[in-house]
Structures are given as structure tokens and as C-alpha cells.
Amino acid sequence: MNIIVCIKQVPNTTDVRIDPVTNTLIRDGVESVINPFDAYAIEEAVRIKERCGGKVTALTMGPPQAENALREAISLGCDEAILVSDRKFAGSDTWATSYTLSAAIRKIGDFDIILCGKQASDGDTAQVGPGISAHLDIPQVTYVKKIEEISDKLAKVERMTEEGYDIVQTPLPCLLTVVKEINTPRMPSLKGMMRAKSAKPLKWTADDIEAAPAALGLDGSPTRVVKIFTPQQRKGGEMMSGSTEDVARELTELLKDMVI
Amino acid sequence: MASITILLEKCTGCTLCIKACPFGAIHMANRKAVIDMAKCTLCGACVTACKFGAIELKQDAGAKKDLSSYKDVWVFCEQKKGFIQSISFELLGEGRKLADKLGVKLCAVILGDGLESKMDELSWHGADKIYLVDHPALKSYQDDPYTEVLVKLAQEYQPEIILCGATTIGRSLVSRVAIKINAGLTADCTELDIDLKERLLLQTRPAFGGNIMATIITPNHRPQMATVRHKVMKEAALNKAHKAEVISKRYPEEVFTSRTRLLDIVAEIGETVNLSEADIIVAGGRGLGGKQGFAILGELAKVLGGAVGAARSAVDADWIPYSHQVGQTGKTVCPKLYIACGISGQIQHLIGMQSSKVIVAINKDPEAPIFKVATYGIVGDVFDIVPALTREFGRLLKK
Amino acid sequence: MDYxxxxxxxxxxxxxRKIADEKIKPVAAHYDETEExxxxxxxxxxxxxxxxxxxPEKYGGLGGGILDMCLVTEELSRACGGIALGYAGTGLGTLPILLHGSEEQKQKYLPDIAKGKRLAAFCLTEAEAGSDAGSIKTTARKEGDKYILNGTKQWITNAGEAEIYTVVAITDKAKGIRGASAFIVEKGTPGMEFGKKEKKMGIRASATREVIFNNCEIPAANLISKEGMGFIVALKTLDTSRPGVAAQAVGIAQGALDCALEYSRTRVQFGQPISSFQAIQHMLADMGTQLEAARALTYATARMSDSGAKAMSKDSAMAKLFASDMAMKVTTDAVQILAGYGYMRDYPVEKYMRDAKITQIYEGTNQIQRNVIAANMIKEKIKK
Incomplete structure (x- = not known):
């Protein structure tokens, strides 16, 4: 089984802080990590490989330093890695990003299943996974929390909903986006880390993936950011004190209108 | 190809652009700004921040397209088991404002099976037109037929704007539709407005886990598509005199085929897990010490008619299932009231709940970061205070 | 310090470190409480x-040495000295095979150990043979191509959980300590049983049980080295493993110091963090300095072992002695810095203190270490 897992390198949100004076993001010392949701996709891809055989290819679009995310993916069990990187991709919105990744996947050619995290922690759009499947015109199942069965032809999966979950059967090839509940990602292994150190991820440019120039980057993106600003920070309010009973009574009174 | 340049003669080295750049791509060299192209995403934040017009962002404008044939504001109305979901009424409320500003019609789009009787509900919430596609294959959401039908409708009637809930269904559906009809799509908007001069939808959304806000436009593509989070917009007022024109569309059978098969729909048994629907959430973290702690929270939630949420640490410790998790790797919620019990308030948790209207925090550590966002803070033992609150609210609500 | x-x-x-932080720290208190x-x-x-x-790589490992093992033990001990012992105890049980095993034995056992498929344990101590290891009573009688073991080993780390046991038993009573031999016994061999799980003060996540041999038959091929080499194997094993105990002590102390430092910066009394008081600062300075000295000695000893040094009883005894005494002192001081909170189980420092105590006791009490150190010093002086 040929498995492709799409990942994104994002700033570690644990490190993201707001400068209280200038009200801007402090980025000094912010580490880049694999998008936390993609870690579940990588783990699931490796588990499918362990179950069914085959290989896992990690794919990312990003700046040259995104190669580090690919090395980490290899240390976690991916077999091959491809970095799609070109200045022409700068300014891509989710439309252009999913187009670029789908063009890279077309170049890879042979695949049975594509896995993505349900969304990235920096953009939070959840649009790129479904976007890729739309560009490739293959079936998708989003928010997958369990793969019940998988064979060369079919997968039976549980798709998380607001109320519970759906059980969906999909033919392969298909694209799945996964949620945290699907697995607990393993720790990297030393042998994997050593393999990652010497691995040479493939580097593809816009020309390599034979992408239409007009569909790339800022020019290929229907949406444009016109303003970025820091939201008003929520301020801490009143600290209540007194005996437990007093505090409970006072709070009940304060919240009366909200709960009735 | 698009490009960005610093106009050296105009740059004063004031460093405002460095602060504005969300990607850390600008630094100073010889008192002039320098952009690291490996990091720059051409987002344009520095262009707006620069007071001296020293940063130039160029893109291939292309021929200005004639977009005048696109009209009306559409709301994709979600139904489950034939019931219209409340997010749809919120979107109709917001859609009404946008349609009025643009002077166009507000249209509801609804896909399902046997929905004729539901048309009044949509009319009363302000829809001027309703596009109804009724077919057994549309009974429950499936990606293929829903995408196909919405694409066909949009291509035929050419709406200017399509709004959709940022739900599991909405996000999956419109992401595909936007690609197929070559439209711009902005996720999870918390504020929508109209630039009347350019007839543009101004879409504002949080990014970087709510640490920054971005306003996004779709200048050259139609429709302009946006998903909106639940509970952000106000429901449309009910007007039983309002009457919509219903356009019932039929399509050939092949439009309704689905490659995936929906085998079963499983509702999680028991309590109200649906956090994103809840107006009141009582949530617990590590400070609860175990499953028993959540039993105490459950009692308070029951009295208040709310749902139980949890911080990641409690979920990781197996005290409560993942479906209750609030925060970065769980759900984003914005209820009217969020009561955080024994939750320290790590940034990943705050991301998921800080847009709640009122936050009450109960924690024994006065230094816990949760107090920085709490409307009301109580330093004390959860095991004393929560039962006391259950008693008081029980008395108030006569339960 | 850069080593x-x-x-x-x-x-x-x-x-x-990543595994210790992300996987062990969150569950350390749980395993301490449940003793699982x-x-x-x-x-x-x-x-x-x-x-x-x-x-070695030829047996599926990564080809490092004792320093590599120490680095892992130290990092794991930072989160939990008890859980770390499941790892370090396997190292101790493996060393006799690694140092003295035949090629066949190495090929048979080391790959599974390297993969972590099977844990190991080392069986020397008996009820009446603690510091006086020479008076062990467990016997191994040769019959044809078999040895038959009888006797009871006490306080065996990883007992019941491990699958590979290296056991020291008497093959020729007449020869005294020269009549001891070392064997490999696999879990599941008929006649091998485990006693009840001991209830301990610290390192409670570690399994400590009796290993009982009752006419336990093993193939003669499981003899390590030659008959009569048992004590040489045991002493060499312990000389090599003692830096591991030192590393465990360093890790436990570091875990406690991390807590104390963090706490002192956030605990406010008299309107300021207690880290601003000189009384606390001097304690922290001493703790940090002693810890670094112990680490330096530990790493130096481990490196000496990896360089192939033959005689290192004195040096490894020094490392174990110094690091474990340091760990007891540093963890006690950490409890003192957290004071009332430190004494409560809500904070992990009391556990570090309980865990530290064992490092002064096992693999030779610190009194025995001093004997070894002094004896070697005097011997060296005479030789000159």
C-alpha cells in the first residue's frame, strides 16, 4: 500500500506569547514543530504500513527549513520525504496550497491513501485536506477517529461528528483527515533518528511538479489578507473572596440572568 | 509572480514592520528593513504597518474580471435528521445584515430528504428565497452528492456570497466546493462586514490560536465563501409574516451518486457531549484528581443544563473521554458561561475557550494563568466550591 | 557543564529526556502509589x-558503552528512579553475558535485550548474603549436560517481569568463593518461581521479589564463562554497573533540584519569591555544585570503563559512593526548600527523597564502597 501523509511545519504554540507592551507576537526563540494534528496522521500512516505493508511518503510544502519537519517524520517511521519549495508558492492561501500539494501528489503518481491532520494549529482552517481531495477528485472522509478496516480496495472508518460518529465506507484511493482520538503517536526511535539524519528528502520546485504558474502563490490565491491586528486581550476580572457559602451565593446572584 | 520589496529611500529603520510581521521574516541591517524571503508569505501585514510607504507588494493583477453577474447572499442551512441546525439561523441573521448592506436578496440553500414542511422555518428567519434540493440520497450528509449539488446550484445562480457553519459538515463540504468553483474561502470567521465601494466581503478571523486577527478579502473571485463559528453570530429574529420564494431544484440521478457509503450514524450515549452547542460548560482539569471529580462537575452541569468539558491533562489521564476535550487539540467553544474547575489555564486550553462570554475560574493556585482570563475568579478547593454552587443554583432553579 | x-x-x-518529560513524569506518581x-x-x-x-551493533544494538547507558538512566531517573530501574536493572542483568558470555550466548540473548523484547535481572543477593556475598547458599549441581539449581535469591530487581536472569550459584562448596559460577536462567524454566512482591520505601515502580530455585534444571550451555568464575563475573559486572547507580542518583537529584529551583522562584513569602533569600540561594548553590561534581565523576568513570580499563573497582566505587550520598543530601534539601509542601505527596520531592535512599544501599552499601576504596588505595600505595 502506498501511503502519502501531508504535513506542515508550524510555530510551536506553547512558545507563542504576546508582548504585553507592544501587543504583538513575540517570536524570538519560537521553535518550529510538526503541526500537532499531523503527528496523528503520521502515526496512523505508519500503523497502516505495519498492518498492510507498503511505504509511507511524507510530503510538505514550505520554506527550505521545513526539511526538518520531514526528517522528524522519517524518525517517526516514514520511508520517504518530499519537500515542495519554491518562492513562487509564497502567499498561498488554502486554494493555492491544496493545488500545489495535489500537483506534487500527481507527480508521485501511485498512491492508495492520503492522510492529513484535521487542521493546522497556526491557520486552523481545516480546508487544505478536503481541498487536495477536490483537486484530485478522489473521495474523502474528514475527522476520522478510527480506521475499523482497511484493504487494497476499501476502508471502513469512523468519522467524528458533533453528536457522536458516522461509520463510513470509502473506496481507495481516498483522502482521510484524522483527529487526535485516532491514536497515540509513538516516540521517535534512535535508529529512525539516525536514518533521518542521513536521509535526503527530495526537493521539488514549481517546475518539477508541472504546476500552472497562475495557480500558485499569491497570484493563485483567491483570498488576500488585508489587515492583521492583535485582538483585545481578555482581562482578568474580579477575584472573589469569603467563605465558600458566601462566594457560592454571590456568584449565583451574579450569574442569575445567564442561567435562568 | 508576486513580489515584495523594501523601498530603501523611504525606509527609516523604525522597526514597525518587524513588530507587525507574524512570521518573524523581517530584520534590520544597516538601519534598513530586510525581508527574509524564505520566511515571508507575502501576507502584507508589514505593508499596512509601514507609516512611510516603504514596502511595496506587487502581484499580477490580471485582467479585472467582470463580477457583476454575481448576486445575492446565500446561507447553506445544515439539517440533521430533518431538523434545521441552529447555526443556520445564526447565519441567516448575519446574512440578512450583509444582504441589506448590498441591497440584494438573502437566500437559504437546503439539501435533504422530505424537507418541504421546513420551508416556513427558513422564511420566518428572514430568507427571501429558498433553494431546496430534496432527494433520498441527501437525507444525511455525504461529501460527494452534497458537493456536486452545491456546485451545480452556485454555477447556475451565481451568488455573490456563500456562508456556511464552521461545523464538521460545513468545513468538509465548502472546502471541496470552493476548489471546484474556483472561489475564495475563509475559515472560522468571527466577524463579517461589507466594503460597499468595492462590494467586498470583509472576513475577520483569528489565527495563531487566537493570538492575532486577520481580515481577509476575495478581490477577484466569486462567490466569496466563508465559514462562521457556532454561537458567534446572533440568531435571526423570528417573523412569521415573512414569506420566501421556494425554488425546488431537480437534477439527474448521477448527480446524487456517492463514492463513499454512510453505513451508520452513532450518537454517543448518555450525557450532552455536544460542547459546541452548549450555552453553559462546566469544565475540569488536573485539579480534579480523578474520575470522581468529574462526577461532581456532572452534578453542577446537570443543574445548569450545561455540558461537561475537560482540559487535555484530564483526558490524557483517562478521567473523561476525548470528546469532552476543550482546547487546541480538542474543541473550540464559545458558550455564554464557562466554569473552569481545577484548570490551570495553559495557552492550549485558553485558545479553545477564551471567547466565552463569561468565564468563572476555580483553582487553588492563585497564580494559575486561568485567572488572567476569568471574569470571576475564586481561589479555593474545587471540592468545596463546586458542590456549594450546585446547591445554590439548584435552589435558584428549583431543581 | 559541557561534557x-x-x-x-x-x-x-x-x-x-523527551520520553522522561512527556511519558514518565505524568505517570510517576501513579506508579509510585500503585507499585505496578x-x-x-x-x-x-x-x-x-x-x-x-x-x-554492540552486531547484536542489534547501537554500539555505545556504559556512558550511553548512564545518560539514559540519568534522564529517566530525573522523572522516576523506580521506572528507570526497570531499564538499569536490565543493564545489570545483561552485563554478565556482555562481558563474559560466549559468542553463542551473546547471539542468543543480546538481540532480544537490545530490542527491549525481553528484560533481564541479576541474581546475587540472598537472605544471609548481602554485603557478604561470599556466603551465598544457592547451589548448582552438574548432572550430565544439565545443571540443577536450588536456593533462594532475595530482593531481585525486575524479578517476575524479566525473562532473562543471570544467577550466581555455588558449584563447588569446598572451594569457597572460587567455587561459585554464573548461569543464565530463562523465565518459565520448570523449578523457577517468584516470591511475593516486596513493599518498599522508594523506587516503588520497580519490581523486587525473591527468585526461588527448586530443582531447576538448565542446560549446561547456560554456564557463563567457566565453573569457578562466578565471583569474578559478579565483581566485574558490579564494577561496570556502579556508574549506572551513580547516574541514577544524579538523575534523581537533578529531578529534585529542578523542582526546588522552580518552586523557589514562584513561592512568595514576605512579599518576595523565596529564591531572593540568601538562605535559599546558598542551599541551591551547594545542591547544584555537588550535583555537577557527582555527574562529572560519574561520566569520567563511565568513560574509563568504555576505554577498556581493567582495574576500576576503586573508581566505580567512588562514583557510586559520592553520587548516592550527594543524591540523599540534595533530595533532603529539596524537601526542605519546599518545606511543608515538600513533605506532602502533592509535590514529587518527597518521592525523590525516598527514591534516593536506595542508591546508598544497593549494589554494595556505601560502607562497603568505602572499604573497597580504602583497600584499593592502600594496595596501590604498597605497589609503588
Missing amino acids: LITEQQTMIRDLA FAWPIMKILADSDLFGVYI
């Missing part, structure tokens, strides 16, 4: 290849 470890060792240390053996953590260590860091 100039290799790139591979840095990778090993960082991975062990932390199999899920052993599985993680196995999948990460950490069990193989000191095993």
Missing part, C-alpha cells in the same frame, strides 16, 4: 531503541 559527549550520545540523551510495574513505559523505551544503546 563533550558525541553527537550520537546527545541524540540518546535528548530522546531519553510500568510496562507501557518499557514498551516505549523498547520501541525507541534505548535498550540497545550499550549493546
Whole structure:
């Protein structure tokens, strides 16, 4: 089984802080990590490989330093890695990003299943996974929390909903986006880390993936950011004190209108 | 190809652009700004921040397209088991404002099976037109037929704007539709407005886990598509005199085929897990010490008619299932009231709940970061205070 | 302090630290409370290849040495000295095979150990043979191509959980300590049983039980080295493993110091963090300095072992003695800095203090270590 897992390198949100004076993001010392949701996709891809055989290819679009995310993916069990990187991709919105990744996947050619995290922690759009499947015109199942069965032809999966979950059967090839509940990602292994150190991820440019120039980057993106600003920070309010009973009574009174 | 340049003669080295750049791509060299192209995403934040017009962002404008044939504001109305979901009424409320500003019609789009009787509900919430596609294959959401039908409708009637809930269904559906009809799509908007001069939808959304806000436009593509989070917009007022024109569309059978098969729909048994629907959430973290702690929270939630949420640490410790998790790797919620019990308030948790209207925090550590966002803070033992609150609210609500 | 470890060792240390922080710290209190053996953590260590860091590449390991093993033990002990012992105890049980085993024995056992598929344990101590290891009573009688073991080993780390046991038993009573031999016994061999699990003061996540041999038959091929070599094997094993105990002590102390430092910066009394008081600062300074000295001695000894040094009883005894005494002192001081909170189980420092105590006791009490050190010093003086 040929498995492709799409990942994104994002700033570690644990490190993201707001400068209280200038009200801007402090980025000094912010580490880049694999998008936390993609870690579940990588783990699931490796588990499918362990179950069914085959290989896992990690794919990312990003700046040259995104190669580090690919090395980490290899240390976690991916077999091959491809970095799609070109200045022409700068300014891509989710439309252009999913187009670029789908063009890279077309170049890879042979695949049975594509896995993505349900969304990235920096953009939070959840649009790129479904976007890729739309560009490739293959079936998708989003928010997958369990793969019940998988064979060369079919997968039976549980798709998380607001109320519970759906059980969906999909033919392969298909694209799945996964949620945290699907697995607990393993720790990297030393042998994997050593393999990652010497691995040479493939580097593809816009020309390599034979992408239409007009569909790339800022020019290929229907949406444009016109303003970025820091939201008003929520301020801490009143600290209540007194005996437990007093505090409970006072709070009940304060919240009366909200709960009735 | 698009490009960005610093106009050296105009740059004063004031460093405002460095602060504005969300990607850390600008630094100073010889008192002039320098952009690291490996990091720059051409987002344009520095262009707006620069007071001296020293940063130039160029893109291939292309021929200005004639977009005048696109009209009306559409709301994709979600139904489950034939019931219209409340997010749809919120979107109709917001859609009404946008349609009025643009002077166009507000249209509801609804896909399902046997929905004729539901048309009044949509009319009363302000829809001027309703596009109804009724077919057994549309009974429950499936990606293929829903995408196909919405694409066909949009291509035929050419709406200017399509709004959709940022739900599991909405996000999956419109992401595909936007690609197929070559439209711009902005996720999870918390504020929508109209630039009347350019007839543009101004879409504002949080990014970087709510640490920054971005306003996004779709200048050259139609429709302009946006998903909106639940509970952000106000429901449309009910007007039983309002009457919509219903356009019932039929399509050939092949439009309704689905490659995936929906085998079963499983509702999680028991309590109200649906956090994103809840107006009141009582949530617990590590400070609860175990499953028993959540039993105490459950009692308070029951009295208040709310749902139980949890911080990641409690979920990781197996005290409560993942479906209750609030925060970065769980759900984003914005209820009217969020009561955080024994939750320290790590940034990943705050991301998921800080847009709640009122936050009450109960924690024994006065230094816990949760107090920085709490409307009301109580330093004390959860095991004393929560039962006391259950008693008081029980008395108030006569339960 | 920069100890100039290799790139591979840095990778090993960082991975062990990541596992300790992300996987062990959250469950350390749980395993301390329940006294269960932390199999899920052993599985993680196995999948990460950490069990193989000191095993040669030809047997499926990563080809490192005792320093590599120490780095892992130290990092794991930072989170939990008890869980770390599941790892370190396997190292102790493996050393007799690694140092004295035949090629066949190595090929048979080391690959599984390197993969973490099977844990190991070392069986020397008996009820009446603690510091006086020479008076062990367990016997191994040769019959044809078999040995038959009888006797009871006491306080065996990893007993019941491990699958490979290296056992020292008497083959020729007349020869005294020269009549002891070392054997490999696999779990499940008929006649091998385990006693009840001991209830301990600290390292409670570690399994400590009796290993009972009752006419336990093993193939003669399981003899390590030759008959009569048992004590040489045991002494050499302990000389090599003692830096591991020292590393465990360093890790436990570091864990406690980290807590104390963090707490002192956030605990406010008299309107300021207690870290601003000189009384606390001087305690922290002493703790940090002693800790670093112990680490330096530990690493130096481990490196000496890895360089192939033959006689290192004195040096490894010094490392173990110094590091374990340091750990007891530093963890006690950490409890003192947290004071009332430190004494409560809500904070992990009281556990570090309980865990530290064992490092002064096992693999030779510190009194025995002093004997060994002094005896060697005097011997060296005479030789000159």
C-alpha cells in the first residue's frame, strides 16, 4: 500500500506569547514543530504500513527549513520525504496550497491513501485536506477517529461528528483527515533518528511538479489578507473572596440572568 | 509572480514592520528593513504597518474580471435528521445584515430528504428565497452528492456570497466546493462586514490560536465563501409574516451518486457531549484528581443544563473521554458561561475557550494563568466550591 | 557543564529526556502509589531503541558503552528512579553475558535485550548474603549436560517481569568463593518461581521479589564463562554497573533540584519569591555544585570503563559512593526548600527523597564502597 501523509511545519504554540507592551507576537526563540494534528496522521500512516505493508511518503510544502519537519517524520517511521519549495508558492492561501500539494501528489503518481491532520494549529482552517481531495477528485472522509478496516480496495472508518460518529465506507484511493482520538503517536526511535539524519528528502520546485504558474502563490490565491491586528486581550476580572457559602451565593446572584 | 520589496529611500529603520510581521521574516541591517524571503508569505501585514510607504507588494493583477453577474447572499442551512441546525439561523441573521448592506436578496440553500414542511422555518428567519434540493440520497450528509449539488446550484445562480457553519459538515463540504468553483474561502470567521465601494466581503478571523486577527478579502473571485463559528453570530429574529420564494431544484440521478457509503450514524450515549452547542460548560482539569471529580462537575452541569468539558491533562489521564476535550487539540467553544474547575489555564486550553462570554475560574493556585482570563475568579478547593454552587443554583432553579 | 559527549550520545540523551518529560513524569506518581510495574513505559523505551544503546551493533544494538547507558538512566531517573530501574536493572542483568558470555550466548540473548523484547535481572543477593556475598547458599549441581539449581535469591530487581536472569550459584562448596559460577536462567524454566512482591520505601515502580530455585534444571550451555568464575563475573559486572547507580542518583537529584529551583522562584513569602533569600540561594548553590561534581565523576568513570580499563573497582566505587550520598543530601534539601509542601505527596520531592535512599544501599552499601576504596588505595600505595 502506498501511503502519502501531508504535513506542515508550524510555530510551536506553547512558545507563542504576546508582548504585553507592544501587543504583538513575540517570536524570538519560537521553535518550529510538526503541526500537532499531523503527528496523528503520521502515526496512523505508519500503523497502516505495519498492518498492510507498503511505504509511507511524507510530503510538505514550505520554506527550505521545513526539511526538518520531514526528517522528524522519517524518525517517526516514514520511508520517504518530499519537500515542495519554491518562492513562487509564497502567499498561498488554502486554494493555492491544496493545488500545489495535489500537483506534487500527481507527480508521485501511485498512491492508495492520503492522510492529513484535521487542521493546522497556526491557520486552523481545516480546508487544505478536503481541498487536495477536490483537486484530485478522489473521495474523502474528514475527522476520522478510527480506521475499523482497511484493504487494497476499501476502508471502513469512523468519522467524528458533533453528536457522536458516522461509520463510513470509502473506496481507495481516498483522502482521510484524522483527529487526535485516532491514536497515540509513538516516540521517535534512535535508529529512525539516525536514518533521518542521513536521509535526503527530495526537493521539488514549481517546475518539477508541472504546476500552472497562475495557480500558485499569491497570484493563485483567491483570498488576500488585508489587515492583521492583535485582538483585545481578555482581562482578568474580579477575584472573589469569603467563605465558600458566601462566594457560592454571590456568584449565583451574579450569574442569575445567564442561567435562568 | 508576486513580489515584495523594501523601498530603501523611504525606509527609516523604525522597526514597525518587524513588530507587525507574524512570521518573524523581517530584520534590520544597516538601519534598513530586510525581508527574509524564505520566511515571508507575502501576507502584507508589514505593508499596512509601514507609516512611510516603504514596502511595496506587487502581484499580477490580471485582467479585472467582470463580477457583476454575481448576486445575492446565500446561507447553506445544515439539517440533521430533518431538523434545521441552529447555526443556520445564526447565519441567516448575519446574512440578512450583509444582504441589506448590498441591497440584494438573502437566500437559504437546503439539501435533504422530505424537507418541504421546513420551508416556513427558513422564511420566518428572514430568507427571501429558498433553494431546496430534496432527494433520498441527501437525507444525511455525504461529501460527494452534497458537493456536486452545491456546485451545480452556485454555477447556475451565481451568488455573490456563500456562508456556511464552521461545523464538521460545513468545513468538509465548502472546502471541496470552493476548489471546484474556483472561489475564495475563509475559515472560522468571527466577524463579517461589507466594503460597499468595492462590494467586498470583509472576513475577520483569528489565527495563531487566537493570538492575532486577520481580515481577509476575495478581490477577484466569486462567490466569496466563508465559514462562521457556532454561537458567534446572533440568531435571526423570528417573523412569521415573512414569506420566501421556494425554488425546488431537480437534477439527474448521477448527480446524487456517492463514492463513499454512510453505513451508520452513532450518537454517543448518555450525557450532552455536544460542547459546541452548549450555552453553559462546566469544565475540569488536573485539579480534579480523578474520575470522581468529574462526577461532581456532572452534578453542577446537570443543574445548569450545561455540558461537561475537560482540559487535555484530564483526558490524557483517562478521567473523561476525548470528546469532552476543550482546547487546541480538542474543541473550540464559545458558550455564554464557562466554569473552569481545577484548570490551570495553559495557552492550549485558553485558545479553545477564551471567547466565552463569561468565564468563572476555580483553582487553588492563585497564580494559575486561568485567572488572567476569568471574569470571576475564586481561589479555593474545587471540592468545596463546586458542590456549594450546585446547591445554590439548584435552589435558584428549583431543581 | 559541557561534557563533550558525541553527537550520537546527545541524540540518546535528548530522546531519553523527551520520553522522561512527556511519558514518565505524568505517570510517576501513579506508579509510585500503585507499585505496578510500568510496562507501557518499557514498551516505549523498547520501541525507541534505548535498550540497545550499550549493546554492540552486531547484536542489534547501537554500539555505545556504559556512558550511553548512564545518560539514559540519568534522564529517566530525573522523572522516576523506580521506572528507570526497570531499564538499569536490565543493564545489570545483561552485563554478565556482555562481558563474559560466549559468542553463542551473546547471539542468543543480546538481540532480544537490545530490542527491549525481553528484560533481564541479576541474581546475587540472598537472605544471609548481602554485603557478604561470599556466603551465598544457592547451589548448582552438574548432572550430565544439565545443571540443577536450588536456593533462594532475595530482593531481585525486575524479578517476575524479566525473562532473562543471570544467577550466581555455588558449584563447588569446598572451594569457597572460587567455587561459585554464573548461569543464565530463562523465565518459565520448570523449578523457577517468584516470591511475593516486596513493599518498599522508594523506587516503588520497580519490581523486587525473591527468585526461588527448586530443582531447576538448565542446560549446561547456560554456564557463563567457566565453573569457578562466578565471583569474578559478579565483581566485574558490579564494577561496570556502579556508574549506572551513580547516574541514577544524579538523575534523581537533578529531578529534585529542578523542582526546588522552580518552586523557589514562584513561592512568595514576605512579599518576595523565596529564591531572593540568601538562605535559599546558598542551599541551591551547594545542591547544584555537588550535583555537577557527582555527574562529572560519574561520566569520567563511565568513560574509563568504555576505554577498556581493567582495574576500576576503586573508581566505580567512588562514583557510586559520592553520587548516592550527594543524591540523599540534595533530595533532603529539596524537601526542605519546599518545606511543608515538600513533605506532602502533592509535590514529587518527597518521592525523590525516598527514591534516593536506595542508591546508598544497593549494589554494595556505601560502607562497603568505602572499604573497597580504602583497600584499593592502600594496595596501590604498597605497589609503588
